[in-house]
Amino acid sequence: MIYVIGIGPGGKEYMTLEAIEAIKNSDVIVGYKTYINLIEDMISDKEVVQNGMRKEIDRCKMAVEIAKEGKDVAVVSSGDSGIYGMAGLILELVVKEDDDIKVKVVPGVTASIAAASVLGAPIMHDFCHISLSDLLTPWEVIEKRLRLAAEADFVVCLYNPRSKGRSEHLARAFEIMGEFKDGSTPVGIVKDAGREGEEKYICTFDTMNFEIVDMTTMVIVGNKSTFIDKDMMITPRGYTV
Known part of the structure; x- marks a missing residue:
């Protein structure tokens, strides 16, 4: 077995x-x-x-x-x-x-879910996972997925966002998504989710700091409905409240 x-x-x-x-x-x-x-x-x-x-x-x-x-x-x-x-x-x-x-x-708790619980409720509606590592996936395919996910207004969870060898991939991903994501779109950053030394940052698409991101970081980009309240990132499911 x-x-x-x-x-x-x-x-x-x-x-x-x-x-x-x-x-x-x-x-x-x-x-x-x-x-x-x-x-x-x-x-x-x-x-x-x-x-x-x-x-x-x-x-x-x-x-x-x-x-x-x-x-x-x-x-x-x-x-x-x-x-x-x-x-x-x-x-x-x-x-x-x-x-x-x-x-x-x-099954186990994946990074996006662990990070989402730290941020609040950013993946309450339709979301997708995209890895920015091009070791096994051609970069042109990754670019296409980023563009279409942003156009469809998914909440986007970015795995393997930035390494020493791929330091510009995250900035390029934001450039691609920026065609469809407003500058005020909330972005959640969680380093080492569920591990010792966990760190949390919430910013907007325009104020994103790429330098704090590494390979043990999860980056979650909100959709058009996502908002920030205090230290929480929230994506409404659509209930009338």
């Missing part, structure tokens, strides 16, 4: 009971070393297989091989395993292997 587990933002309090139970029932824990560190107090009695960034395929192949030995394996991802996590890759590999390996996808 392979459990593909979303461990949430990092703290045990953000993990589902199902995720905790699946880790408990697993013989081997497989994951990116940063995510392993987040749950190290839960896996001291487990066999652990870990590696570095951009080694996702190797990690998942190892998990499949271990499962073939009859062991129960937990493949851990931060957030939700099915949102930019390992669920898809594990299932693709198992299908390709044509092996009778059971896979259980265990």
Whole structure:
């Protein structure tokens, strides 16, 4: 059995009971070393297989091989395993292997939901997730998605918004969305949501500070109805109040 587990933002309090139970029932824990560190107090009695960034395929192949030995394996991802996590890759590999390996996808709290709870209620209406990382998706495709999401007035949750190697992608994303987003549109920024050192900022589209954003930051851009009240960002669902 392979459990593909979303461990949430990092703290045990953000993990589902199902995720905790699946880790408990697993013989081997497989994951990116940063995510392993987040749950190290839960896996001291487990066999652990870990590696570095951009080694996702190797990690998942190892998990499949271990499962073939009859062991129960937990493949851990931060957030939700099915949102930019390992669920898809594990299932693709198992299908390709044509092996009778059971896979259980265990959901977790993804970054947008964790960040939204810190900001107030910014994703109460239709919203979308867009990753600004072009490692696996061509940038021209990302630009198209940004443009169409902004034109459709979605609340837009930006994953992987800014890194040292992609320092201009976030500014470019705002330039693209700016054709359809008013300058007063609320923007929420949460760094390290659900982790030690969590930081929260609320600004507007025109006053956005790109420099405070990094790869552990979630940026949520509101729609035409989103408003700011005190330290909260709120997107009405449409109820008459």
